[in-house]
Amino acid sequence: MSIIEVAFRREKEMNLKSSKVKMTIVIVVIALIAGMFGVFAYQSNQKRKAEIAAKKEAEREKKLEAQASMPVTNLTIAPGREYTMKLDGTKAKVKWSTDDKNIASINDKGVLTSKAEGSTKVTAQYFKKKFVANVTVKQPKSVMATGVDDGIKEVFLT
Numbered sequence: 001m002s003i004i005e006v007a008f009r010r011e012k013e014m015n016l017k018s019s020k021v022k023m024t025i026v027i028v029v030i031a032l033i034a035g036m037f038g039v040f041a042y043q044s045n046q047k048r049k050a051e052i053a054a055k056k057e058a059e060r061e062k063k064l065e066a067q068a069s070m071p072v073t074n075l076t077i078a079p080g081r082e083y084t085m086k087l088d089g090t091k092a093k094v095k096w097s098t099d100d101k102n103i104a105s106i107n108d109k110g111v112l113t114s115k116a117e118g119s120t121k122v123t124a125q126y127f128k129k130k131f132v133a134n135v136t137v138k139q140p141k142s143v144m145a146t147g148v149d150d151g152i153k154e155v156f157l158t
Contacts, residue, residue, distance in 0.1 A: 061127040064091060070124060070131040077104075077114045078140050085110040087124045087131060095125040104135050 067089035077083055085106065087094050096106040100120040106112045112122060114137040124131040 064089075065127050065129040068126045068129065068131070070133055073133045074136075075112075075122075075133060076136045076138065077112070079114050079116060079137055081114050083112045083114075085112050085122055085124065085133065087126060090126055092126070097123050097125075098135075099123075103137050 069088050071086060071088055075083065085096065087110070094110065096108065096110050098104050098106050098112075098120050100118065101115075103116055103118040103120040104112055104114045104122070106122055110124070112135065114135075117138050119134065119136045122133045122135050124133075
C-alpha cells in the first residue's frame, strides 16, 4: 500500500468519525428542541385549562346573578330602627353598603340601622352585579289607633 493510499484511507476514517459526531450533535439538538416544544405544549395546555375554568366560573356567576333579586327597592323607616335587607336567590356572600352612613348603616348580614332623617341608597353587590334600594329615614306621623288591636306596633311603608 502506498503512502497516498494510507493517507486517503485515514482521511476517510476521520471523515466518518466526524460525520458520526456531527450526526450525534444534530440528534441531541433535535431532542432538545423537541423537549422545549413539549414544555411549551404543556404550558399551553395548562393555560388553556385555566382559561376554560375561568370561563366556566364566569358563566356560573352570571347564572347566579340572573337568579338574584332585591324584593324591597324603596323603604321608609323611622330613625333608630333596624330592618334586615334581603337579596333573594343568592347562594354566595353579598356585600352590603350605604351611600351615607350618617343616615343609615348596614352590616355584613344586611341589617340596616337607621340613624337620622334623610335619604340614602343601599347597595347589595352579588359577584359583579349591583342591586340598589332607596331608603328614606323619617319620623312617622302619629296616628290615633281606634278599633281592634291587631298587634301591629310598627308599620314600614314600602
